[in-house]
Each structure stands twice: as C-alpha cells, then as structure tokens.
Amino acid sequence: MRPSKLQLLYLICLSMLGFVATDMYLPAFKDLEVAFSTGPQQIALSLSVFLVGMAIGQFLWGLASDRYGSKKTLIAGLAIFSIASVGIAFSESIWQLLSLRFLQAIGVCAPAVIWQAMIIKRYSSSTSQQLFSTIMPLVALSPALAPQLGVLLSHSLGWRSIFLALTLIGIALVIATCFQPGESNTATKSSSVKQDVAFLIKNRVYVGNILMFAFASAAFFAYLTGMPEIMTRLGYSAKDIGFSFIPQTIAFIVGGYLGKIAVRKYGASCTLKNLLAMFVISSVMILVASQWQLTSIWPILAPFCLLALANGAMYPIIVNQALSSAKHCAATAAGLQNSIQITVSSIASAIVATFALHAQSATGSAIFVCMVALLCSYFIATWKARSHNVEGESRPLTNEE
Numbered sequence: 001m002r003p004s005k006l007q008l009l010y011l012i013c014l015s016m017l018g019f020v021a022t023d024m025y026l027p028a029f030k031d032l033e034v035a036f037s038t039g040p041q042q043i044a045l046s047l048s049v050f051l052v053g054m055a056i057g058q059f060l061w062g063l064a065s066d067r068y069g070s071k072k073t074l075i076a077g078l079a080i081f082s083i084a085s086v087g088i089a090f091s092e093s094i095w096q097l098l099s100l101r102f103l104q105a106i107g108v109c110a111p112a113v114i115w116q117a118m119i120i121k122r123y124s125s126s127t128s129q130q131l132f133s134t135i136m137p138l139v140a141l142s143p144a145l146a147p148q149l150g151v152l153l154s155h156s157l158g159w160r161s162i163f164l165a166l167t168l169i170g171i172a173l174v175i176a177t178c179f180q181p182g183e184s185n186t187a188t189k190s191s192s193v194k195q196d197v198a199f200l201i202k203n204r205v206y207v208g209n210i211l212m213f214a215f216a217s218a219a220f221f222a223y224l225t226g227m228p229e230i231m232t233r234l235g236y237s238a239k240d241i242g243f244s245f246i247p248q249t250i251a252f253i254v255g256g257y258l259g260k261i262a263v264r265k266y267g268a269s270c271t272l273k274n275l276l277a278m279f280v281i282s283s284v285m286i287l288v289a290s291q292w293q294l295t296s297i298w299p300i301l302a303p304f305c306l307l308a309l310a311n312g313a314m315y316p317i318i319v320n321q322a323l324s325s326a327k328h329c330a331a332t333a334a335g336l337q338n339s340i341q342i343t344v345s346s347i348a349s350a351i352v353a354t355f356a357l358h359a360q361s362a363t364g365s366a367i368f369v370c371m372v373a374l375l376c377s378y379f380i381a382t383w384k385a386r387s388h389n390v391e392g393e394s395r396p397l398t399n400e401e
Contacts, residue, residue, distance in 0.1 A: 077110020
C-alpha cells in the first residue's frame with residue numbers, strides 16, 4: 001500500500017515545517033533589531049534558543065507519541081507551535097521573543113518526529129524506503145525557499161506577517177491531522193518507556209545508523225559554518241557566498257532521487273557501501289584542499305558537492321534502517337535519532353566556529369573526523385549482521401532479545 005497524493009503532501013508539509021520555522025525569519029533580523037531596540041547578538045540568540053528547543057523536544061515528543069498515539073500528540077505539538085507563533089507576532093519585548101521562540105521550537109518538534117514514525121508504522125519497509133527517498137530531498141529545499149518567502153512577507157507586510165503565516169500553516173496542519181486515522185495499537189502497547197529506551201540503546205542496527213546520520217549531518221554543518229568565513233577571506237562577496245550554497249543543495253536533491261533508483265535496482269546494502277566510499281573520497285579531497293593556499297573556493301566546493309550527493313542518497317537509507325529496526329517504538333526512536341543528530345551537528349558547528357581564524361583547515365579537519373566516525377558507526381550497525389552470517393543465523397532479533 002502506498003499513500004495517496006494528498007497524504008504524501010501532508011507528510012511533506014510535516015517534514016518541512018521545522019526547517020521553514022527555523023529559517024523563514026532570518027531575512028528579518030535587522031527589522032527585529034529595530035522593533036525590539038536591541039543588538040544583533042540578542043536577535044541571533046533567538047536562533048540558538050530555537051535549536052536548543054529542537055534538540056530537547058524531539059525525544060520527548062517521540063516518547064509521548066508512542067505512549068498516547070501519534071494523532072493526539074501531533075495535534076498537541078502543532079497547537080503549541082501555532083500559539084507560540086501568533087504570540088511572537090504580537091510580542092513587544094526581546095524576552096517575549098526568546099521565550100516564545102523556545103516554545104515554538106518545542107511545538108514544531110512533534111511533526112519533525114512523528115512524520116517519520118507514521119511512515120514506519122503505516123507502510124512496509126520497501127515502501128517506507130521509497131517514501132523517505134521522495135520526501136527527504138524536498139526537505140533540503142526548505143532552507144533555500146523559506147528565507148525567500150520571509151523576504152517577500154517582511155518587505156510586503158512587515159516581520160510580524162512571517163509568524164502569522166507560520167500560525168496559519170500550523171492551524172491548517174492541525175485541521176488536516178484531525179482527519180487522520182487514529183491508531184489501534186497504542187492501547188495494547190505493553191512495553192514501558194524504560195524498556196523502549198533500553199531496547200534502542202542495545203540495538204546495534206539502530207545505534208549504528210543513527211550515529212551515521214548524526215556524523216553525516218555534522219560534516220554538513222561543519223561546512224555550512226566554515227564556508228562563509230573561508231569565502232570572505234578569499235575575497236568573495238556576500239552575494240557570491242549566498243550563491244555558493246545552491247550547487248550543494250542541488251547535489252543533495254539529485255542524490256536523493258539517484259539513491260532511490262539505486263536502492264530499487266541494487267538494494268540498500270550495496271548502495272550504502274558505495275555511498276560510504278563516495279563520502280570517504282570527498283572528505284579526503286576536502287581535507288587535502290583545506291591545507292592548500294587557495295585562490296578559489298572550487299577545490300573545496302566541488303568535492304563537497306560530491307559529499308552532498310552522497311548524503312542525499314544516504315539519509316533515507318540509514319533513517320529507514322534505524323527506524324525499521326524499532327517499529328514497536330518508532331516515534332521514540334525517531335525522537336532520539338533527531339535529538340542526537342542536532343546535538344552532534346551543533347557540536348561540530350561550534351568547534352569550527354571556535355577556530356574561525358583558521359576556518360579553512362578547521363572545516364577540512366572537522367569533516368575528516370566526521371568521516372572516520374561515520375565509518376566506525378557503519379561497523380557498529382553491521383557488526384551483528386556479519387556475526388550472524390558467520391554463525392549461519394538469519395532470523396531477526398525479537399523485542400525480547
């Protein structure tokens with residue numbers, strides 16, 4: 001069974017909401033400074049507060065969804081998001097903005113987690129693989145499209161219209177969620193939160209794949225943090241820096257759809273091995289280029305587009321493998337996965353930012369370290385499978401094991 005076009009659109013909207021809420025207001029930073037009579041540091045803090053809320057909230061919403069059902073939990077999260085968004089639109093002080101921005105992040109974590117769990121629980125493994133491969137490349141468009149929509153709204157109607165638009169989106173998704181089918185299995189769920197978390201921690205397939213997801217994302221964040229400083233030192237303009245993010249976005253999207261075709265033709269395991277090889281090659285090329293005295297950004301940008309291509313194809317595979325290994329607590333698994341991803345990525349970004357004076361070498365080194373950690377995570381994920389092959393065992397682990 002595959003979802004209808006309307007259902008697919010609903011899942012896409014849920015998946016993109018978190019990124020839209022993160023980036024849509026970025027072009028209005030200067031307007032916010034004027035409106036709240038404050039400096040850029042305080043306004044930038046609103047983004048940091050939002051990311052902290054995203055890191056904390058996703059795991060908690062995952063637990064709630066597995067306890068009380070995805071429909072009720074999703075409505076609650078979207079309602080919180082909508083209330084916080086309209087509150088920001090009418091806020092009058094910087095502390096109100098920061099507080100409501102944190103609350104907005106907590107609310108938007110619900111759809112960020114639950115759309116993945118809905119796919120895992122409703123569809124077969126092969127169908128969920130194809131759905132992730134369809135949706136995740138579209139999610140990559142969010143950081144590019146959201147600021148453009150923010151520019152249009154802020155210039156036409158003022159910065160408050162950005163948050164009113166987010167409110168309307170949230171309300172529309174609440175209404176759509178009310179028409180979603182309820183879950184029949186939540187009432188019979190016998191495992192506790194403690195048992196679910198213990199199962200996830202002991203599950204090598206899950207742990208290995210979520211760490212792969214985290215370190216692949218961390219390499220991306222390291223690049224996004226370091227590249228503006230690298231390009232500035234090479235004499236590129238702000239416009240050039242903005243355009244430089246287009247090639248890797250396209251590469252990520254193309255990677256997602258090429259990965260979808262490759263998985264269908266060669267299988268997930270074979271495709272993933274080749275993608276890891278591509279990731280390794282691109283990471284080494286970036287490391288080598290980062291040690292040169294560059295006169296152009298292309299020695300780093302070109303191999304990073306290769307890395308982005310690998311990530312675009314890899315994400316759906318490893319997310320599907322991680323969550324499919326924990327179907328009985330898919331929302332908890334998705335929440336923990338996303339929280340770890342944001343935490344590890346934020347650490348990588350912070351390390352590169354700390355060494356901003358040496359951004360070129362710091363970015364190359366950070367990406368290389370992420371690559372090594374990614375390979376270690378792959379061996380964690382596949383170790384038990386290799387052991388079973390040696391022993392002649394092929395049966396999947398049960399929840400009790």
